[in-house]
Amino acid sequence: MLPPTHPLTDGRTAASPFVRAVRGERPAVTPVWFMRQAGRSLPEYRASRAGVDMLDACLTPELAAEITLQPIRRHGVDAAILFSDIVVPVLLAGVDVRIVPGRGPVLDAPIRTASDVLKLRPIDPDALAPIAEAVRLTVAELGSTPLIAFGGAPFTLASYLVEGGPSKDQLRARSLMYADPHAWAALLNWCADVTGAFLRTQVEAGASAAQLFDSWIGSLSRRDYQRRVAPHSRRAFDALRGLDVPKLHFGVGSGEVLDLLPGLGADAVGIDWRLPLDEASARLGGGVPLQGNIDPALLSAPWSVLQAHVEDVLDRGLAAPAHIANLGHGVPPETDPEVLTRIVELVHARL
Ligand SMILES: Cc1c2[nH]c(c1CCC(=O)O)Cc1[nH]c(c(CCC(=O)O)c1C)Cc1[nH]c(c(CCC(=O)O)c1C)Cc1[nH]c(c(C)c1CCC(=O)O)C2
Numbered sequence: 220m221l222p223p224t225h226p227l228t229d230g231r232t233a234a235s236p237f238v239r240a241v242r243g244e245r246p247a248v249t250p251v252w253f254m255r256q257a258g259r260s261l262p263e264y265r266a267s268r269a270g271v272d273m274l275d276a277c278l279t280p281e282l283a284a285e286i287t288l289q290p291i292r293r294h295g296v297d298a299a300i301l302f303s304d305i306v307v308p309v310l311l312a313g314v315d316v317r318i319v320p321g322r323g324p325v326l327d328a329p330i331r332t333a334s335d336v337l338k339l340r341p342i343d344p345d346a347l348a349p350i351a352e353a354v355r356l357t358v359a360e361l362g363s364t365p366l367i368a369f370g371g372a373p374f375t376l377a378s379y380l381v382e383g384g385p386s387k388d389q390l391r392a393r394s395l396m397y398a399d400p401h402a403w404a405a406l407l408n409w410c411a412d413v414t415g416a417f418l419r420t421q422v423e424a425g426a427s428a429a430q431l432f433d434s435w436i437g438s439l440s441r442r443d444y445q446r447r448v449a450p451h452s453r454r455a456f457d458a459l460r461g462l463d464v465p466k467l468h469f470g471v472g473s474g475e476v477l478d479l480l481p482g483l484g485a486d487a488v489g490i491d492w493r494l495p496l497d498e499a500s501a502r503l504g505g506g507v508p509l510q511g512n513i514d515p516a517l518l519s520a521p522w523s524v525l526q527a528h529v530e531d532v533l534d535r536g537l538a539a540p541a542h543i544a545n546l547g548h549g550v551p552p553e554t555d556p557e558v559l560t561r562i563v564e565l566v567h568a569r570l
Pocket residue numbers: 253254255256257258259268273300301302303304305306318319320321322323324369371375432434549
């Protein structure tokens with residue numbers, strides 16, 4: 220149960236277009252936000268981050284709250300997402316991980332064997348205090364705009380841990396799945412538990428929705444996803460048990476496994492740019508709210524081309540019970556932020 224002072228319970232965010240759409244209602248105006256909206260496309264972000272390491276910024280509550288609020292002030296988007304990273308709970312559980320600019324999360328000592336997995340320790344709930352504080356500071360400023368809690372899905376996290384960094388097709392991670400199925404299952408359970416604790420901390424501190432990011436899901440066969448990954452994603456959502464918070468599940472390249480996602484605990488599903496929303500909705504049986512689908516590659520196209528694309532996405536989104544406009548993946552760092560503001564205005568102007 221969420222406390223009576225939680226933004227969802229006290230009515231601050233429950234009636235927001237974003238929360239209503241995730242729950243499957245169709246508000247008068249389509250809500251819109253952008254994955255990775257807090258980031259390098261914004262000059263104010265670059266100024267806030269000058270000389271501060273990425274993970275240090277995530278663990279400094281005042282700074283994390285300020286960066287979270289920047290895209291709300293600038294673009295007028297319908298939801299905020301906590302400025303943090305999927306590897307933050309991994310770091311807080313004691314794993315030596317850093318973020319290399321232009322590359323992503325890197326581990327000098329990757330987790331590759333059963334004995335490496337056995338050394339992983341559960342996360343100490345006290346270690347998550349800076350995250351809870353960042354959420355409280357953010358929510359105090361947001362008013363009726365909901366904050367989205369997020370976490371990395373177990374397979375995406377495990378891929379970074381096993382590979383030691385970003386990889387093209389997650390070959391080492393997918394090999395471990397077969398070389399040592401027991402170590403694999405233990406590793407994915409550990410990932411589900413750290414991500415679950417991260418999500419639960421954000422929701423209890425005041426977030427009004429939760430999204431699981433399954434960025435590498437597209438490298439898996441349907442069979443492997445179903446048998447060796449999906450149960451662990453369900454376990455991550457299960458960490459939110461008892462909290463009546465709307466949940467989203469987003470995967471990149473998830474077309475082959477799309478129909479499996481709603482069964483894992485999410486209310487709404489995020490779609491990348493590969494599959495049109497009417498086709499995605501048909502694959503899901505027509506009853507699942509959808510998010511996303513604007514191709515990030517078109518952000519640098521002439522406005523008339525981008526506008527036609529956004530309008531097509533909105534039209535096809537009518538096939539689902541509700542649609543939250545968003546990109547099909549994160550904002551590229553070189554994006555002109557004024558283009559994002561213009562998309563928000565376009566989405567909000569369409570009735
Ligand atoms: C795979 C993944 C990561 N992180 C994340 C994912 C899942 C979504 C996806 O597929 O993009 C999720 C994430 N990372 C970040 C957020 C913040 C909230 C938001 O969306 O605005 C979120 C939701 C901040 C960040 N996370 C990161 C940055 C950039 C850090 C910097 O400014 O140097 C930000 C703002 C770093 C990061 N962290 C990660 C990558 C690939 C990178 C980019 C590295 C680079 O190109 O420099 C891992």
